[in-house]
Amino acid sequence: MKTHRLTLALAAALGLSITACSKTEAPQAPATDQAAAPAAAPAAAPAEASANPFFAVSALPYQMPEFDKIKDEHYAPALERGMSEQRAEVDAIAGSSEAATFENTIVALEKTGALLTRTAAVFGNLAGANTNPVMQAVQADMAPKFSAHQDAILLDGKLFARIKQLYDGRDQLGLDAESLRLLERYHTDFVRAGANLSDADKETLKAMNSELATLATTFSQNVLKEVNASGVTVTDVAELDGLPAEAITAAAEAAKAAGNEGQYLLALQNTSGQPPLTNLTNRDLRKKIMEASLTRGGRGGEFDNRDIVARVAKLRAERAAMLGYETHAAYVLEDETAKTVGAVNKLLSDLAPAAVANARREAADMQAIIDAEGGGFQLEAADWAFYAEKVRKQKYDFDESQLRPYFELDNVLVNGVFFAANQLYGLEFKERKDLPTYRSDVRVWEVFESDGKPLGLFIGDFYARSNKRGGAWMNAYVAQNGLTGTSPVVANHQNIPKPSDGQPTLMTFDEVTTMFHEFGHALHGLFSNVKYPMFSGTSVPRDFVEYPSQVNEMWATDPTILANYAKHHETGEPIPQALLDKVMATEQFGQGHATTEYLAAAMLDQSWHQLKADQVPADTLAFEAQALKQAGLDYAPVPPRYRSTYFSHIMVGYSAGYYAYLWSEVLDAESVEWFKENGGLKRENGDHFRQTLLSRGGSVDAMQLFRDFRGRDPEVGPLLLRRGLDNPIGGSK
Numbered sequence: 001m002k003t004h005r006l007t008l009a010l011a012a013a014l015g016l017s018i019t020a021c022s023k024t025e026a027p028q029a030p031a032t033d034q035a036a037a038p039a040a041a042p043a044a045a046p047a048e049a050s051a052n053p054f055f056a057v058s059a060l061p062y063q064m065p066e067f068d069k070i071k072d073e074h075y076a077p078a079l080e081r082g083m084s085e086q087r088a089e090v091d092a093i094a095g096s097s098e099a100a101t102f103e104n105t106i107v108a109l110e111k112t113g114a115l116l117t118r119t120a121a122v123f124g125n126l127a128g129a130n131t132n133p134v135m136q137a138v139q140a141d142m143a144p145k146f147s148a149h150q151d152a153i154l155l156d157g158k159l160f161a162r163i164k165q166l167y168d169g170r171d172q173l174g175l176d177a178e179s180l181r182l183l184e185r186y187h188t189d190f191v192r193a194g195a196n197l198s199d200a201d202k203e204t205l206k207a208m209n210s211e212l213a214t215l216a217t218t219f220s221q222n223v224l225k226e227v228n229a230s231g232v233t234v235t236d237v238a239e240l241d242g243l244p245a246e247a248i249t250a251a252a253e254a255a256k257a258a259g260n261e262g263q264y265l266l267a268l269q270n271t272s273g274q275p276p277l278t279n280l281t282n283r284d285l286r287k288k289i290m291e292a293s294l295t296r297g298g299r300g301g302e303f304d305n306r307d308i309v310a311r312v313a314k315l316r317a318e319r320a321a322m323l324g325y326e327t328h329a330a331y332v333l334e335d336e337t338a339k340t341v342g343a344v345n346k347l348l349s350d351l352a353p354a355a356v357a358n359a360r361r362e363a364a365d366m367q368a369i370i371d372a373e374g375g376g377f378q379l380e381a382a383d384w385a386f387y388a389e390k391v392r393k394q395k396y397d398f399d400e401s402q403l404r405p406y407f408e409l410d411n412v413l414v415n416g417v418f419f420a421a422n423q424l425y426g427l428e429f430k431e432r433k434d435l436p437t438y439r440s441d442v443r444v445w446e447v448f449e450s451d452g453k454p455l456g457l458f459i460g461d462f463y464a465r466s467n468k469r470g471g472a473w474m475n476a477y478v479a480q481n482g483l484t485g486t487s488p489v490v491a492n493h494q495n496i497p498k499p500s501d502g503q504p505t506l507m508t509f510d511e512v513t514t515m516f517h518e519f520g521h522a523l524h525g526l527f528s529n530v531k532y533p534m535f536s537g538t539s540v541p542r543d544f545v546e547y548p549s550q551v552n553e554m555w556a557t558d559p560t561i562l563a564n565y566a567k568h569h570e571t572g573e574p575i576p577q578a579l580l581d582k583v584m585a586t587e588q589f590g591q592g593h594a595t596t597e598y599l600a601a602a603m604l605d606q607s608w609h610q611l612k613a614d615q616v617p618a619d620t621l622a623f624e625a626q627a628l629k630q631a632g633l634d635y636a637p638v639p640p641r642y643r644s645t646y647f648s649h650i651m652v653g654y655s656a657g658y659y660a661y662l663w664s665e666v667l668d669a670e671s672v673e674w675f676k677e678n679g680g681l682k683r684e685n686g687d688h689f690r691q692t693l694l695s696r697g698g699s700v701d702a703m704q705l706f707r708d709f710r711g712r713d714p715e716v717g718p719l720l721l722r723r724g725l726d727n728p729i730g731g732s733k
């Protein structure tokens with residue numbers, strides 16, 4: 001259901017209109033750049049049209065949103081009217097007396113909801129990038145209305161009857177490949193949403209969805225409350241030895257806010273690992289924090305999530321069975337690149353032994369330090385971050401501040417990111433200071449092909465601020481599509497601290513890599529060359545969407561690109577090779593731990609969602625332990641990144657989908673290999689990637705796109721190499 005344009009338009013309006021990024025923590029919906037604005041806008045009364053900029057198609061180049069005219073009070077009326085207009089358009093299609101044709105049904109559906117998609121594309125993004133209390137209130141108010149709007153369309157029996165009739169006779173319609181895929185996609189989306197069910201089953205389904213929504217809300221509220229309830233308080237500041245001064249200050253303030261002035265409250269974060277564990281020298285305190293973290297949601301009390309986890313697993317299994325699937329995972333994965341439970345299980349189990357072996361090697365390095373210090377104990381989960389930091393300092397010591405003078409923002413963007421796109425694809429960039437934005441430090445570039453043909457607009461919103469959500473992401477304000485003839489308007493967002501006036505913006509290496517990453521999503525949107533809005537740009541499966549962006553990261557460290565951008569902002573000196581080598585060396589450090597904790601969480605996700613309803617266990621934690629053991633991921637010093645009772649990604653966000661980051665990375669690592677095999681930074685290589693993959697959006701099966709590009713199916717070897725997992729299992733140390 002998630003690749004459905006309608007669904008995504010709704011997700012956009014709910015503030016999920018982003019391309020998920022592996023660098024961020026929060027679960028996110030995939031891209032929503034299907035938000036194409038058809039040329040023929042529904043007529044609006046002239047007075048209203050002038051009052052509300054959403055009511056008419058923007059007159060700016062590329063239909064770029066009129067940010068200077070959009071005000072908070074415009075969102076709710078435009079979203080409300082957008083929904084009622086779409087409902088009327090859909091009703092007209094469903095109730096038509098004419099026999100169903102591809103044009104009057106499927107193509108017509110693709111054209112519905114212009115106002116809604118146009119508004120949702122802006123609202124969904126700015127509710128994350130530049131929010132305020134008014135927008136937050138609109139978000140909360142709209143959530144149930146969107147849900148009902150979506151159900152009304154996807155479970156509309158008359159509409160589905162027309163789609164099904166076309167689908168059943170699809171071989172006789174003489175459709176081109178993309179049109180045929182569109183028809184199949186509509187049919188699939190409706191079927192997956194329950195359109196084929198009897199009226200009684202539809203009611204059951206709605207009730208299940210409703211209960212699941214309530215459980216998800218309770219689960220996430222419990223997670224939040226339990227995080228707050230599990231913070232560790234200490235009375236003596238001496239116990240905080242090792243913690244940086246600002247962290248001690250924060251702990252004192254947190255304790256004061258909790259009514260314990262004079263004490264110190266170490267708040268928890270969502271993951272199993274906790275930041276203070278890196279610095280605290282007091283081992284008892286470390287153990288106390290780790291224990292508090294790992295027992296969240298499963299230790300009894302009012303915020304216990306154990307029964308909710310089991311209930312959700314059961315409901316999802318029952319719903320999947322009703323829709324004709326073996327398990328919930330089978331239901332979810334059918335719509336992803338992975339396609340089957342077997343394919344995901346194979347990826348996870350192929351990597352597990354090597355990852356754990358690597359983690360054990362990392363542990364051996366740490367145990368050596370513990371022993372040399374006369375510690376007299378075995379490394380535990382609570383000790384990992386503390387001793388990992390010691391190893392890191394020993395092996396790779398360098399200071400991030402040495403790097404930053406070589407990574408000035410404008411230099412990285414223009415002479416790095418844009419330069420790479422020029423070398424690979426021939427793109428040219430011209431800044432458009434004449435076009436309005438929603439903040440003065442947000443910038444716009446017009447992008448041109450090598451022959452001077454205009455391609456689209458690129459918007460850069462790079463700076464952190466208090467009303468912007470964390471992480472980095474891409475969105476499309478206008479998506480390319482041939483049906484209505486729109487060109488792309490895409491944007492990248494980061495959270496780079498803004499320097500004081502007149503000072504240069506000096507970035508960390510991580511921020512540099514992220515800038516290349518996000519621009520990979522931007523290219524996916526800019527190069528889109530499809531007919532139907534449904535398939536535009538990054539409208540691809542979740543386990544595929546991070547792949548092109550991860551590939552673009554490779555150019556951040558390409559010698560030619562680096563030489564062009566990594567120059568001292570004052571002297572123009574190139575970055576010293578020795579410094580660069582240290583940066584590259586640290587990339588592999590800690591991969592054993594990172595991969596193991598990720599795999600353990602991904603395996604838990606699959607274990608819960610590969611159950612049939614009658615297999616759902618009564619004891620949540622016992623099941624979890626058994627699942628990890630069976631997968632060979634029960635290595636106590638490295639607990640899962642999230643345990644079931646606080647794993648919001650899979651309970652609220654994308655169930656059976658946590659594996660997706662790694663799946664994308666397999667394709668990414670393979671593609672990086674392809675570029676290297678074929679001479680790296682060359683126009684013909686870029687053009688091949690663009691033609692076979694980046695321009696195709698979701699118009700062709702994603703795995704086929706990969707094959708078209710690579711010439712064969714993906715293999716896991718390059719990923720193992722990258723993550724340092726290629727050593728023989730059970731190797732030295």
Ligand SMILES: [Zn+2]
Nearest residue numbers: 020021022549
């Ligand atoms: Zn990303």
